[in-house]
Amino acid sequence: MHKQLKAHIDRLKAAGATYVDARWYPVEEANYLMMWNGNLKETTSSRESGLGVRVLYKNAWGFSASSDMSNLSTLFDKAFDNASVAAERVTFPVRLAEKDAIQASFKSPNQIDPFGVSLANKIDFLKSMDEKLNQPGVVQRASEMMFVRKQIVFLDSEGSEIEKNIVEVFPSIQVMGIDSTGETHSRKFSPDRLGVTRGWETLDMQLFNENAERIVRELNEVLVADPCPKEDRSVILLPGIMFLQTHETIGHALELDRILGYELAFAGGSFVTLNDFGKLRYGSEKLTARADATLVNSPGSFGYDDDGVPAQNNLLIDKGILVGAITGRQMVEEANAKAKRQIFDGSSGANRATAFYRVPIERMTNINIDPGEDGSLDDIVRNTEKGIILDGDKSWSIGSNREQFHFATEIGWLVDDGKVTKVVKNSTYKGETVKFYNSLSAVGDESTWVVHYVDNCGKGQPNQIMQLGHGVPVCRFDNVRIGE
Amino acid sequence: MKEKILQTLTSLREYACSKGVDAAFLYHEEDSYLMRFANSAISLNTNEHLIRLEITVYEDRRRASYEMITDLNKLDEMKQGVDIAAEMVKYAMPLNYQPSIPHIKENYADVQGFDPELGMMSGEEKLAYFNDATKDLETDKITLSGIFSSGINILAQISTKSEYTQYFQTSDAQVTIVLAHADLKWEVTAEQSAHKKDDLKPEELHAELSFLIDRYKNEPAQQVPVGSYDIVFGAAATAEMISFMNWIGFNGGLMKRGFSFLTEDHVGKKVFSEKFNLMDDPSRLETFPLTRDSMGMKREAFPLFVNGVFQKFTWYQDDADEFGEKPTGHNVPHKSLVLDAGEMDVNSLQDLVKMPKDKDILYIPFLHYMNIVNPSKGLVTASSRFGALLLKKDGSVVVPYNVRVTQSLLDIFGDKVAWMSKQQTVYNTSASYGARNPVAIVLPKFIRVNDLEISHSNSSY
Numbered sequence: 001m002h003k004q005l006k007a008h009i010d011r012l013k014a015a016g017a018t019y020v021d022a023r024w025y026p027v028e029e030a031n032y033l034m035m036w037n038g039n040l041k042e043t044t045s046s047r048e049s050g051l052g053v054r055v056l057y058k059n060a061w062g063f064s065a066s067s068d069m070s071n072l073s074t075l076f077d078k079a080f081d082n083a084s085v086a087a088e089r090v091t092f093p094v095r096l097a098e099k100d101a102i103q104a105s106f107k108s109p110n111q112i113d114p115f116g117v118s119l120a121n122k123i124d125f126l127k128s129m130d131e132k133l134n135q136p137g138v139v140q141r142a143s144e145m146m147f148v149r150k151q152i153v154f155l156d157s158e159g160s161e162i163e164k165n166i167v168e169v170f171p172s173i174q175v176m177g178i179d180s181t182g183e184t185h186s187r188k189f190s191p192d193r194l195g196v197t198r199g200w201e202t203l204d205m206q207l208f209n210e211n212a213e214r215i216v217r218e219l220n221e222v223l224v225a226d227p228c229p230k231e232d233r234s235v236i237l238l239p240g241i242m243f244l245q246t247h248e249t250i251g252h253a254l255e256l257d258r259i260l261g262y263e264l265a266f267a268g269g270s271f272v273t274l275n276d277f278g279k280l281r282y283g284s285e286k287l288t289a290r291a292d293a294t295l296v297n298s299p300g301s302f303g304y305d306d307d308g309v310p311a312q313n314n315l316l317i318d319k320g321i322l323v324g325a326i327t328g329r330q331m332v333e334e335a336n337a338k339a340k341r342q343i344f345d346g347s348s349g350a351n352r353a354t355a356f357y358r359v360p361i362e363r364m365t366n367i368n369i370d371p372g373e374d375g376s377l378d379d380i381v382r383n384t385e386k387g388i389i390l391d392g393d394k395s396w397s398i399g400s401n402r403e404q405f406h407f408a409t410e411i412g413w414l415v416d417d418g419k420v421t422k423v424v425k426n427s428t429y430k431g432e433t434v435k436f437y438n439s440l441s442a443v444g445d446e447s448t449w450v451v452h453y454v455d456n457c458g459k460g461q462p463n464q465i466m467q468l469g470h471g472v473p474v475c476r477f478d479n480v481r482i483g484e
Numbered sequence: 485m486k487e488k489i490l491q492t493l494t495s496l497r498e499y500a501c502s503k504g505v506d507a508a509f510l511y512h513e514e515d516s517y518l519m520r521f522a523n524s525a526i527s528l529n530t531n532e533h534l535i536r537l538e539i540t541v542y543e544d545r546r547r548a549s550y551e552m553i554t555d556l557n558k559l560d561e562m563k564q565g566v567d568i569a570a571e572m573v574k575y576a577m578p579l580n581y582q583p584s585i586p587h588i589k590e591n592y593a594d595v596q597g598f599d600p601e602l603g604m605m606s607g608e609e610k611l612a613y614f615n616d617a618t619k620d621l622e623t624d625k626i627t628l629s630g631i632f633s634s635g636i637n638i639l640a641q642i643s644t645k646s647e648y649t650q651y652f653q654t655s656d657a658q659v660t661i662v663l664a665h666a667d668l669k670w671e672v673t674a675e676q677s678a679h680k681k682d683d684l685k686p687e688e689l690h691a692e693l694s695f696l697i698d699r700y701k702n703e704p705a706q707q708v709p710v711g712s713y714d715i716v717f718g719a720a721a722t723a724e725m726i727s728f729m730n731w732i733g734f735n736g737g738l739m740k741r742g743f744s745f746l747t748e749d750h751v752g753k754k755v756f757s758e759k760f761n762l763m764d765d766p767s768r769l770e771t772f773p774l775t776r777d778s779m780g781m782k783r784e785a786f787p788l789f790v791n792g793v794f795q796k797f798t799w800y801q802d803d804a805d806e807f808g809e810k811p812t813g814h815n816v817p818h819k820s821l822v823l824d825a826g827e828m829d830v831n832s833l834q835d836l837v838k839m840p841k842d843k844d845i846l847y848i849p850f851l852h853y854m855n856i857v858n859p860s861k862g863l864v865t866a867s868s869r870f871g872a873l874l875l876k877k878d879g880s881v882v883v884p885y886n887v888r889v890t891q892s893l894l895d896i897f898g899d900k901v902a903w904m905s906k907q908q909t910v911y912n913t914s915a916s917y918g919a920r921n922p923v924a925i926v927l928p929k930f931i932r933v934n935d936l937e938i939s940h941s942n943s944s945y
């Protein structure tokens with residue numbers, strides 16, 4: 001198949017294409033199981049394979065994909081034809097940043113292949129979790145596990161040949177209860193990065209048992225709690241919500257295609273302009289953020305992106321100052337040209353597609369916040385006069401330029417004079433991105449830093465759901481409006 | 485093509501029967517085209533032709549599914565799928581209720597919503613449409629973004645319960661045009677939904693966009709104070725809220741699981757304004773309707789709210805099985821929601837700007853990134869986007885920066901509703917996640933709701 005793909009790539013090059021690549025998925029498999037209140041609602045497996053072809057012709061992109069690989073000529077020609085139509089309307093000629101031609105492979109780390117584990121074992125695990133969660137106060141309980149395996153072969157007209165074999169494991173448990181006013185509350189758990197591998201070993205029974213007990217206990221505390229007050233407080237975000245804050249207001253805001261206006265018809269733009277790089281005080285001096293695709297063992301680490309560019313670890317925000325973005329080969333060239341200065345040295349290797357039938361776009365890798373020097377969670381609480389600790393994403397809504405946001409969390413603990421005083425329900429907080437990050441007053445040390453996985457980041461048209469990670473510490477922000 | 489699809493399904497059924505397997509087969513084929521514009525250029529021109537087959541196997545109370553992306557020439561691969569699902573079901577755990585297997589009672593084909601001319605539009609025609617809709621509106625600073633998404637969608641089904649098949653074929657198009665100012669960062673939009681080629685009217689979008697651009701060019705944007713406003717929602721904003729209601733409102737399964745602001749006690753009670761009449765009406769071709777559900781049940785007009793009174797919950801078959809409810813014909817990928825028109829003769833933005841006002845009115849055409857803060861209260865939050873306007877009592881117009889609304893759907897559609905437009909429009913709510921599933925809502929062009937709180941107001945875009 002490699003040979004045939006190469007021949008078609010060469011054929012389109014000879015026909016005038018400036019760049020061609022082919023992403024062939026010999027196989028992508030998934031297995032999803034979900035148990036709800038003791039009922040095994042989903043026992044689903046899936047399998048797909050196919051090819052996506054991307055062609056750059058007369059400065060415009062064309063793409064075509066099909067699961068039917070019996071007629072490769074038609075598929076390659078369709079991509080070429082699509083580029084020819086797109087070439088009718090070009091305003092900024094597409095150029096691709098330099099890269100090396102690479103022959104390489106990447107394998108995501110796992111100790112026990114989840115596709116080698118029997119269905120019976122998987123169901124036993126769910127059954128055991130379901131029983132564990134079936135406690136007083138819990139009216140709904142759900143346990144689920146998702147396993148994905150994909151093999152991706154990438155070939156391009158610049159001589160790259162990369163094969164990736166990736167296995168993902170996403171398990172979670174959740175409980176829900178109803179308070180005396182009839183309102184539903186929930187609490188959930190999904191494991192953060194546990195070590196250097198993420199195979200079936202992620203389903204660590206002891207870890208799940210401990211967390212099942214914890215979420216049931218915390219749910220019951222929320223069910224009898226007072227509502228979150230409506231006032232200004234310091235918010236202490238645990239990694240279980242800090243990951244999402246980072247995701248929505250640093251990650252998405254710093255995707256270079258958004259900054260350049262490529263998502264205006266749907267996801268939105270960014271308050272960040274090209275002028276801001278090197279200058280904008282995005283946050284306080286305590287804020288250092290990076291896009292680190294070299295982090296060991298995360299869905300945001302994939303070896304090589306779908307431009308064939310190797311994984312990198314780049315600063316996005318350095319001690320509060322904006323210095324970098326999430327980029328692919330096309331956007332860095334356009335940004336440098338439009339800014340009339342060299343903001344970016346090259347692609348940061350973050351152009352990814354979610355399936356063979358989607359086109360790569362700028363996606364988050366692992367968007368991390370460096371740990372700080374303000375000690376443990378206990379230390380931060382001790383040094384907080386009037387605050388609230390928040391955890392567990394419940395709702396998130398962000399302005400179209402990522403300039404402001406509103407989050408609701410599953411649980412809140414009020415902090416007064418350095419002590420946790422009580423649990424509150426219906427906790428929410430809101431803010432304006434730059435003002436919020438400039439109020440960052442404490443960043444937890446290494447002991448608070450965890451890598452949280454995300455399996456449902458949506459972007460683009462047609463829409464693509466992507467998997468990635470966020471390594472984040474506990475962070476405290478001051479003067480934040482809560483309870484609205 | 486139809487014959488080959490149905491023949492394939494029949495062969496799969498025969499194969500399952502020969503193995504003594506109870507199974508249901510759902511075939512989905514899409515031929516999807518998307519032309520995407522950004523920075524006044526075509527940023528992406530793509531097409532996908534995908535065939536998905538979902539095989540669900542039943543054994544007593546156990547159930548397992550196998551899904552594949554395949555093609556019609558791979559019957560053996562599909563048969564293997566039956567074997568895999570049949571193997572999986574042995575290990576599945578029995579449900580505590582009896583799941584229903586789809587039982588189709590007669591051969592049924594519905595291609596009323598299919599217009600080959602729309603499905604097969606060429607790239608050149610789509611580009612010409614965009615050029616017409618934005619003629620003379622773009623400048624060096626005002627750039628064009630948007631999509632022309634179109635395609636053909638086929639759903640076909642069979643099960644081992646009978647030899648009969650169901651077949652549905654539709655064509656659809658969704659057009660979004662955004663004009664944005666590169667430096668000032670304001671953005672305006674106009675959209676169109678089509679189920680046949682005649683629905684595509686670029687001149688209508690052109691008129692809307694030119695009116696908006698004139699407003700934005702001439703009025704500098706301002707931060708409006710937070711507080712209470714009388715708000716006129718445009719069709720996109722209202723459609724978004726109705727879509728959320730479809731999720732955390734009248735869905736019986738979610739109600740039973742505590743994710744709804746409606747309970748069984750609300751049935752027969754007045755929940756919303758008496759101006760609020762919402763129906764699931766599969767006779768409306770604009771909504772890309774499914775006239776049978778996947779259980780083979782005939783879908784008929786299904787009133788959800790009559791004069792604000794809640795009529796009944798809708799049920800997916802699996803929820804109906806679990807909770808012992810009667811199925812309502814809602815085992816479908818989407819409903820055909822129609823919100824009745826009102827009495828107010830305000831049917832265009834020009835009408836709205838011109839109409840005499842007793843006080844200032846905030847016009848919000850579009851709600852961005854809506855999410856559920858508290859499902860039990862129907863509390864949702866979202867920000868305005870795409871051309872909000874503050875229409876002053878004295879007739880002047882102020883362009884506001886975006887604002888945030890955090891409100892309960894119970895309040896928004898409750899007694900605070902002042903009026904609804906006399907004319908309806910079709911708003912295409914299709915998402916491009918996963919398999920193609922065209923969906924649109926028919927609703928009044930504008931709805932005025934008095935006294936709603938703005939909780940945040942931006943000081944810039």
Ligand SMILES: [Zn+2]
Nearest residue numbers: 247252457458
């Ligand atoms: Zn995301």
